[in-house]
Amino acid sequence: MSDTSVRSWRLPWRGLGLSSNLDAAESPQPYRLLAEAPGLFDFVEYSAPLSLEETRAQASLFPELWARRGDIPVLFHPVHLNLYGPELEPSAALAALDAHAREVGSDWVGNDVGWWHAGGQPFPGYLYFTPPFTEAGLRDCAAHALHVQSHLSVPLALENPAVFARRGELHVLDFMARLHARTGLPLLLDLGHLLSYQLAAGLPLDAGLADFPLERVIELHLAGGVVTRSGARGFYVDDHTQPVREELLELLESLVPRCPALRAVTFEGDGHPLEVALLTLRRLRRVVPAGPRPPLSLSLEAPPTPALTRESAPWELFEAGYGAAPERGGDADGARAETDFRLAVVAEALDRDWPLSRLLLAGTRERLRAFTASLEFRELFEEPHRSPGHAFAAWTRRQLREQPDEGLAAVVSFETFLPTAWRMKAPAAPGPGQVGLAEGVRLGTFPVDLTEAVFAARALRRHLAGRAWAGEVLEVSGLESLAQVARRPAPGPWTFVLRRKGRGLEVVTVPPSLLEGLRVLARAPASEAQVPAQVLAEGAALGLLRRG
DSSP states (O other): OOSOEEEEEEEOOOEEEEEEOOOTTSSOOHHHHHHHSTTSOSEEEEOOOSSHHHHHHHOTTHHHHHHHTTTSOEEEOOSSOOSSSSSOOOHHHHHHHHHHHHHHTOSOEEEESSBOEETTEEOGGGOOBOOOSSHHHHHHHHHHHHHHHTTOSSOEEEEOOOOSSOOSSSOHHHHHHHHHHHHOOOEEEEHHHHHHHHHHHTOOTTTTGGGSOGGGEEEEEEEOOEEEEETTEEEEEOOTTSOOOHHHHHHHHHHGGGOTTOOEEEEEOTTOOHHHHHHHHHHHHHHSOSSOOOOEEEEEEEOOOOOOOOTTOHHHHHHHHTTSSOOOSSOHHHHHHHHHHHHHHHHHHHHTTOHHHHHHHHOSHHHHHHHHTSHHHHHTTTSSSOOHHHHHHHHHHHHHHHSOOHHHHHHHHHHHHHHHHHTSOOOOOOOTTEEEEOTTEEEEEEEEEOHHHHHHHHHHHHHHHHHHTTSSSOOOTTHHHHHHHHTSOEEEEEEEEEEEETTEEEEEOOOHHHHHHHHHHHHSOEEGGGSOHHHHHHHHHTTOEEEO
């Protein structure tokens, strides 16, 4: 915007809502939950790409959301929306965001004040970078927020970000209050994110709320999380799949009557089983009763969009966050905890496609840091349409060029080959009275036999995880045994079983007799009478077979 302008909206009362990432396979599925308990909540808040077309293509639950939006209102909580970072969002992306919000009838959009993506590539696990709570960080976040709002026909609600390391002299509530004062934009207060800062600063949960402009808060967020401790320090991990902490529920109860502009309370229950989500929502319903309330008149006098200074040095935060450079601030313990969490998220992402190679080449904290500090990882955020797996593959190839190892090379080649094996012809569906391979199962062949390595990786993960319960840190010296096994593959060719597991692929090791039966069924389904009883029993128990 080139000049100050005044815009007005009438925001309806939305009440109590449940969040969703619009994956029909994940819990809690909001519309099924409403079928179990009609009227238990009033709206669905969902996360999705900025573009409505991308959301239609990627979100399996979107057709139901679209069909029912007249009865169950929706709020759009986008991802891929930078409210901090080295570059402003492209105008085309913001035009898509505005069209999306208008089409679904979202009365506002809310987003964490953070750096979510670079070059269109989200940071692994959507683990954004929190701006430093300094004057420079404030200027840059104000530039981002006003730039986004200038392209929207609905209000942008600013959400306080999650915090591991305390960077800057401002309290997060002071930072958000000043950001509101500079932009005029309404506020979204996330209680778990607030707890994360208070722990980082060693303050009580309600510190700073007395002077915070609660009258500008239009939405409250509540989610699950875990508090972990290292020495005298506590850290809040914003993991929505975990139970909601009692102190956050109590804080919510105290805040609802203190927020006169409040329009919505959202339970971010991602990953909670339906029966658990029911319990939480029933408690929240007592705090946010059902029923209409008058609309809220909201006027926004937005100043011109300032230039982005980049003085808050987001790329320095990136390098410190992924272990490529030392932390420049004073909170070394918080910075280490943040790096540890980012490395764990990267490891989890890699393990979907590279479970063996990741353990062998980046199984320790230092080796993971070597990957995330590499040029290959940095280039991931400069080239669109890549993934952490692509960067890891390139980094792995370089490691093997610099230090050749035939055993490790065989493992890497095998995991590189697995997507091709999966794309081979799907097994035919069995007819009545027949048995065939399950729909998510394939057979593949590889030149050497890595059965022992597959088993060793699985056994070692169980062993190390079990020992971690009794120790203060994860003991990874046992990885050497996996390296030994990888260097002694059996002669091939090797026929293996491949199964879809979540978003990745799983190699299943089976006895030779069962494997021979699966080979026969991979060619064509057979009548149950023709399949040995042992093959039927073992294959069914492992989920590898289906009946017509």
